[in-house]
Amino acid sequence: MPRKKHTAEEIINKLREAEVVIAAGSAVAETARRIGVSEQTFYRWRSEYGGLRVDQARRLKQLKAENGRLKRAVAELTLDNQILKEAAEGNS
Numbered sequence: 001m002p003r004k005k006h007t008a009e010e011i012i013n014k015l016r017e018a019e020v021v022i023a024a025g026s027a028v029a030e031t032a033r034r035i036g037v038s039e040q041t042f043y044r045w046r047s048e049y050g051g052l053r054v055d056q057a058r059r060l061k062q063l064k065a066e067n068g069r070l071k072r073a074v075a076e077l078t079l080d081n082q083i084l085k086e087a088a089e090g091n092s
Contacts, residue, residue: 008057011045018042 006014014035021031032042049057 008049008061009054011049012052012054012057015045015049 014037018031018035021034022028026034028042029039032039035042037045052060
């Protein structure tokens with residue numbers, strides 16, 4: 001069965017719904033089932049998106065993408081630097 005990829009907006013809305021249900025006295029396991037995710041997913045979402053607004057979640061996603069891009073750029077530059085050092089040692 002294919003997994004559904006939830007958007008940040010959907011996650012935040014489901015977490016808000018879950019907060020209301022939990023405040024009404026429902027168990028976490030039942031609440032997770034009600035919003036259609038596993039208990040583990042609920043806790044992971046709550047630790048990552050708990051307390052965020054939709055615009056903050058979008059910004060978080062943008063920052064994560066930018067961080068990944070920058071890490072790849074640093075890795076490429078480091079590799080280029082190592083290759084140049086090895087080539088310089090071989091020419092001496």
